[in-house]
Amino acid sequence: MRSIGAGAAGLQLLLKMIRDPFFKEKSILVLDKDEKSTNDRVWCFWELDETKWGQIATKTWSQGLFINPEQTLDFDLEPYRYKMVRSANFYLHTKGELAKAENVKWVKDEMVEVNDQDIKGSSVNYHADHIFDSRIPPTFHVKQDDYHSLIQHFKGWLDR
Numbered sequence: 603m604r605s606i607g608a609g610a611a612g613l614q615l616l617l618k619m620i621r622d623p624f625f626k627e628k629s630i631l632v633l634d635k636d637e638k639s640t641n642d643r644v645w646c647f648w649e650l651d652e653t654k655w656g657q658i659a660t661k662t663w664s665q666g667l668f669i670n671p672e673q674t675l676d677f678d679l680e681p682y683r684y685k686m687v688r689s690a691n692f693y694l695h696t697k698g699e700l701a702k703a704e705n706v707k708w709v710k711d712e713m714v715e716v717n718d719q720d721i722k723g724s725s726v727n728y729h730a731d732h733i734f735d736s737r738i739p740p741t742f743h744v745k746q747d748d749y750h751s752l753i754q755h756f757k758g759w760l761d762r
């Protein structure tokens with residue numbers, strides 16, 4: 603099994619796989635062009651209860667504040683919490699979990715070409731029974747006119 607892309611999708615999948623007895627005897631290779639050691643993004647999300655991501659969350663909010671020229675609303679987010687996970691913490695946490703699994707190997711390499719069971723890396727070729735490629739296919743952007751595009755922008759301040 604080869605997994606290309608150690609981002610949110612690839613790593614979430616790997617965490618599930620190393621906890622599933624089905625994959626215990628399989629050898630898994632993770633291929634990513636980056637080390638995944640810098641904070642390249644931040645994930646914010648809502649949660650009802652304390653979960654595994656709570657322990658790596660940098661910040662958890664229980665209060666919300668809405669301000670416009672007419673009013674100011676200070677409100678309780680109960681029963682939800684809004685949480686922020688820095689990707690660097692997620693990568694570190696996941697790498698720690700993967701290091702405990704003897705059947706997982708991580709290789710830094712840039713994939714040039716991927717076919718059904720073969721991957722051409724920058725200087726090495728790889729073969730696998732199954733390949734999970736989490737990169738966004740180039741055709742997605744080419745066909746962008748078929749869909750409504752939403753460009754998201756955040757404006758605000760960070761409470762340190």
Ligand SMILES: Cc1cc2nc3c(=O)[nH]c(=O)nc-3n(C[C@H](O)[C@H](O)[C@H](O)COP(=O)(O)OP(=O)(O)OC[C@H]3O[C@@H](n4cnc5c(N)ncnc54)[C@H](O)[C@@H]3O)c2cc1C
Nearest residue numbers: 607608609610611612634635636643644645646711712713
């Ligand atoms: C600024 C920002 C804020 C965001 N905030 C939120 C948020 O608050 N909540 C939320 O849910 N989502 C948020 N998102 C969206 C979320 O981050 C992405 O949807 C998610 O990270 C995508 O994960 P992925 O695994 O699909 O892709 P990625 O995380 O991009 O992973 C793809 C991986 O493939 C690797 N790769 C690419 N090409 C190659 C190659 N040729 N060879 C080898 N490896 C390769 C890359 O290095 C990368 O590690 C945000 C995104 C951004 C940019």
